[in-house]
Amino acid sequence: MQLLTGKPCPLSKPSISCDNYPVRLRYLIIGATGGVSASALVGLGLFWHLKNSQPTNPPDVSTHSLTSETSPLKTATDRKPSSNFEYPLICSDPYKAICLRTTSHRDPTGSVHSDVEGEVQALRIVEEIIHEHPEWTSEQVDEELAQIIYTPKRVGRIQSAFRFVRATIEKTIRAQPTEVFSKKDKRLLVNRINSVQLELPPPAALYSDQPDLFTKNDVFYQQSTNGSRKLRVGGAFVMSIKSWFNLVFTLAHELGHSIDPCELRGIPPEKDSAPAAYKNLTSCFLKQGLVSHHKNRSECGENDQLSETFADWIAVQITAIALKEYATEFHKPLIQAAAMNSVRDLCEQDDTLNDLDSEFHPSPKVRIEKIFGNSPEIRNVLGCPSLEGSLKYCTLNPETPERPKDPMELKK
Amino acid sequence: MKFLMPFIILIALTLIESGCASSKPKLDTSKQTPEEGDSNIEITYVLGHNRYKFCAAATESMAAGQTFIEREKLQDSKIDLAKYTAFLKRVSEFSALPQRTPAAFCRSPFTIAVRIGKRKEVLSGCRTGNEAELSKIIQEGEFLLYSKK
Numbered sequence: 001m002q003l004l005t006g007k008p009c010p011l012s013k014p015s016i017s018c019d020n021y022p023v024r025l026r027y028l029i030i031g032a033t034g035g036v037s038a039s040a041l042v043g044l045g046l047f048w049h050l051k052n053s054q055p056t057n058p059p060d061v062s063t064h065s066l067t068s069e070t071s072p073l074k075t076a077t078d079r080k081p082s083s084n085f086e087y088p089l090i091c092s093d094p095y096k097a098i099c100l101r102t103t104s105h106r107d108p109t110g111s112v113h114s115d116v117e118g119e120v121q122a123l124r125i126v127e128e129i130i131h132e133h134p135e136w137t138s139e140q141v142d143e144e145l146a147q148i149i150y151t152p153k154r155v156g157r158i159q160s161a162f163r164f165v166r167a168t169i170e171k172t173i174r175a176q177p178t179e180v181f182s183k184k185d186k187r188l189l190v191n192r193i194n195s196v197q198l199e200l201p202p203p204a205a206l207y208s209d210q211p212d213l214f215t216k217n218d219v220f221y222q223q224s225t226n227g228s229r230k231l232r233v234g235g236a237f238v239m240s241i242k243s244w245f246n247l248v249f250t251l252a253h254e255l256g257h258s259i260d261p262c263e264l265r266g267i268p269p270e271k272d273s274a275p276a277a278y279k280n281l282t283s284c285f286l287k288q289g290l291v292s293h294h295k296n297r298s299e300c301g302e303n304d305q306l307s308e309t310f311a312d313w314i315a316v317q318i319t320a321i322a323l324k325e326y327a328t329e330f331h332k333p334l335i336q337a338a339a340m341n342s343v344r345d346l347c348e349q350d351d352t353l354n355d356l357d358s359e360f361h362p363s364p365k366v367r368i369e370k371i372f373g374n375s376p377e378i379r380n381v382l383g384c385p386s387l388e389g390s391l392k393y394c395t396l397n398p399e400t401p402e403r404p405k406d407p408m409e410l411k412k
Numbered sequence: 413m414k415f416l417m418p419f420i421i422l423i424a425l426t427l428i429e430s431g432c433a434s435s436k437p438k439l440d441t442s443k444q445t446p447e448e449g450d451s452n453i454e455i456t457y458v459l460g461h462n463r464y465k466f467c468a469a470a471t472e473s474m475a476a477g478q479t480f481i482e483r484e485k486l487q488d489s490k491i492d493l494a495k496y497t498a499f500l501k502r503v504s505e506f507s508a509l510p511q512r513t514p515a516a517f518c519r520s521p522f523t524i525a526v527r528i529g530k531r532k533e534v535l536s537g538c539r540t541g542n543e544a545e546l547s548k549i550i551q552e553g554e555f556l557l558y559s560k561k
Contacts, residue, residue: 115462116484123479123487123554130558138548138555209544212551218460234460360519361461 090336091384094373095365098340099347107338108330110242112345115217118240122149122215138211139204145214146201149235155200158233161247162198165255168318169193176277180396185275192258196221196229207232221254229258243341249319250345256314262300262307277396284394285309290362290370308361312371313394320377327381339382343372450529453503455550457522457539466553470496477557492559499556500526506549507535522546 089097105111122145129136129144136144173181173189181189199206207213210232213220217236223229231254241247257263261282264274282299285291285306290313294303319342327335346364362371372378376393379386452469468477468491475496478488507524518538525534539546 116481116486119481119486123557126554127558130555134559138551141555142551210547212459212547212554214551215554216459216462218462220460 087384088336088382090340090373090382091379093369095368098344098368099364105337105340105344107243107245107341108326108334109244109338110341112243112246112341113240115236115240115345115348118217118236119215121239122236125149126215139208142204142207142211142214143202145235146204146207149214149238150201154238157244158200158238158247158251159198161244162231162251162255164322165248165251165318166193166196168321169252169255169259169314172317172321176396180277181275185277188264188273189259189275192229192264193255196231196255196258198231198233200233219250219254221257223258223263231255241345243338243344245319245322245338245342246344248322249315249342252315252318253311256311257307259314260307260310262304265300281310281313281394281396282306284392285313288370288394290366290394292362305360305362309371312362312367316372316375316378320375320381323381324377332383336382339378343368451500452527453500453553454525455503455522455553457546457550458520459539464550466550468496468499468553468556470500477553479554479557487554487557489557490560491556495556495559499552500528502552503549504528504533506545507533509545 125145125148126141129141129148133140133144170190170193173186173193176186201207201214204211204214213232214235216234217240218234219237220232220234221229222232231251237250241250261274261278264278282291286293290309291305297303300306319339323335323339323342326338330338346367348364361367374387374393376386378384450469450471452467455466457464462481465480466477467479468475470476470491470493473493475491475493476489477491477496479486503524504526507526518540520539521536522539523534523536525532527533537546
């Protein structure tokens with residue numbers, strides 16, 4: 001205002017005369033315009049970032065039938081893919097897209113670190129505790145370790161994911177037609193799922209019979225000799241897995257073991273309590289090479305991958321539901337990152353010296369490409385095209401095997 | 413003593429390498445008791461989808477240990493000799509216990525190899541059925557790696 005009144009500019013430099021009112025005013029207007037524009041851009045950018053990165057609470061469970069057609073994509077674009085349109089690598093080569101990238105993926109809920117990283121972190125904490133308290137007993141060290149690793153926030157997150165997984169598996173079981181699961185089958189499966197306890201320290205005494213778990217990167221389903229079923233989570237896993245989708249896949253895999261075909265064998269009073277639909281599923285797994293035909297394979301015995309394949313298959317269904325729920329909130333690249341993170345840790349098992357692991361688990365390539373990547377639900381949520389040829393994804397219902405649907409066709 | 417230290421370190425490292433490679437011990441002593449002489453311990457086990465290995469070795473004056481997950485070394489350090497001796501005794505006693513093997517096949521096998529002087533014992537078993545004791549031994553071994561600052 002001083003400029004407009006003609007009064008001398010108290011802070012003007014000698015080279016700038018207060019006679020140059022129009023010039024000064026132009027500079028003022030330009031500067032003000034620039035400042036407002038910059039603020040607007042920053043504001044827009046912040047709004048966009050917040051919209052895409054803010055994690056939401058775990059989604060509500062939706063009903064989902066493993067034999068029905070999938071619902072239309074909520075994030076599918078309206079445009080038809082042009083002839084030059086290229087689907088992302090995860091559609092054509094999921095193993096390469098997920099495992100052969102050197103950089104880690106970050107989805108809105110976090111990322112996945114290597115097994116080694118988590119275990120080294122856990123051992124560093126052990127080292128600090130022992131050096132600070134050399135006189136402590138191993139029980140005291142365990143208690144301190146449990147307090148440091150299993151924080152209320154981390155434990156709450158795992159518990160929340162577990163509740164989601166358990167509720168989703170239950171709903172999925174109940175949604176099956178009676179031709180797939182009878183009422184008796186549903187009752188058995190739901191009871192088994194709901195009887196699994198998630199055991200998380202503190203107190204450290206919960207793992208007193210397996211204290212080395214505190215520094216291990218794994219999640220374990222166990223059935224004790226007294227019949228109790230529980231899920232335990234290694235301390236290194238708690239520290240290395242940040243992505244909620246990986247948590248969902250891992251917990252769903254382990255919880256899936258409580259109802260896998262081998263686990264259900266020998267349950268009284270029947271010799272084999274597994275639903276009849278499991279036979280169809282097992283047969284499909286064998287036909288498609290999801291369960292290897294080892295020379296001396298004994299079903300549910302030595303050299304058999306049926307348990308692990310089934311657990312992976314269940315985990316894929318549940319993860320697809322989780323991804324579908326978040327598809328309304330995330331843009332496509334973020335959903336792809338979330339999907340990749342959900343199975344990212346399976347890649348490391350390709351490097352293992354452990355022959356025993358390959359005896360009971362399908363190879364990472366089979367798990368990621370065939371069980372995960374060929375799933376119609378996963379392909380739909382990622383916007384991938386349907387698979388060509390006669391490849392049919394394994395389902396419980398042998399009469400209407402689920403053929404992956406083209407997401408573009410669903411919009412018609 | 414200071415002059416001899418590099419040689420002692422070299423000997424201890426040689427013992428560890430020979431133990432972890434599961435080859436015949438390079439040093440030959442006639443000492444038989446757990447409290448004296450050269451010794452090494454190697455424990456390999458499967459947990460989840462990973463294979464782990466813990467190695468420790470000692471001469472009369474020092475001890476060292478390492479732990480691995482698959483090909484990766486997680487930790488490598490000197491060990492308090494008195495604590496190593498107690499650990500060696502515990503592992504030897506565990507190896508002598510009757511092992512409980514589950515009726516079904518084993519998905520989490522373990523092997524413990526203990527060498528004391530010329531004497532070597534190897535025990536293979538299943539983690540399921542021997543869970544508690546083996547898990548505590550493994551944890552004690554991990555803690556041992558931090559027993560010396």
